[in-house]
Amino acid sequence: MPSDGSAVSWAAVFAGAVGAAAFSLILILLGTGIGLAVVSPWSGDGASAKAIGASTIIWITVVQILASVLGGYLAGRLRSRWLTVHTNEVYFRDTAHGFLAWAVATILMASLLSSAIASTLGMGMKAGGAVVAAAVPAAAGAAAAAMPDDKSPDYYIDMLLRSDAAPAPAAGNPPPATDNTAEVxxxxxxxxxTGEMSSADTRHLGQIVAAKTGLAPAEAEKRVTETFTRFKTSIDEAEVKAKKAADDARKASAGTALWLVVSLLIGAFAASMAATFGGRLRDSSVLANP
Incomplete structure (x- = not known):
């Protein structure tokens, strides 16, 4: 029966939205399965990270187009006929039905996949922040426990109790074995x-190294300086790598968000156009009831 009382056939809109949401879910699961099939934890096997990222973006766009076309077509094909409405108005209403079906389907999918979307957009920055927080302790090793907190008195207790000169062993007796690893x-x-090692610390560590290795004091202090320089360089390199990882994660999250917006806009357009096609079929003389 023709109905000119309402410009929107909500039953057709919701039918198209449910169809689009269900089809989207099927395609997402299909894409996930294919993606897991081509990913490998073994070095040199499977697709590269760039290939996976590009294919994910392409698949998201394909899912939007196919599901939106289905939802828009159903919304246009199932809506009521408007016999007394001008052709241009019918075209506009069909477009609106397709857009509304896409909008409802998008809200449904966002509700179902809200945790996954939040994880996709937020995990990059969280992972980058975690890398930054963990990089320096990982490089520093045993020194990491003392680095975050300047209130620990251990260093100052060591400085209070240290001797200005290496203890001389008794005649005929070897020097006592002392584990100075924690103090070092x-x-x-x-x-x-603090950014640098003081001369007093360098001299004291030189005494420890000389006692352990038998090196001359000057050579021992030189080894201390060289070792500390390498140690500091390794930490600086770890910080640079961590910042780069965080920046890469930020760029990936930003790119994902932008491509999601683009794919959604493409889906809205596809749904609107498909609804006009379905509406024309609905109103055609071949399919219309006599």
């Missing part, structure tokens, strides 16, 4: 925190 780690940590 605290000195290195303090030097990293």
């Amino acid at each position: 780690g605290r000195i290195f940590a303090h030097a990293i925190a």
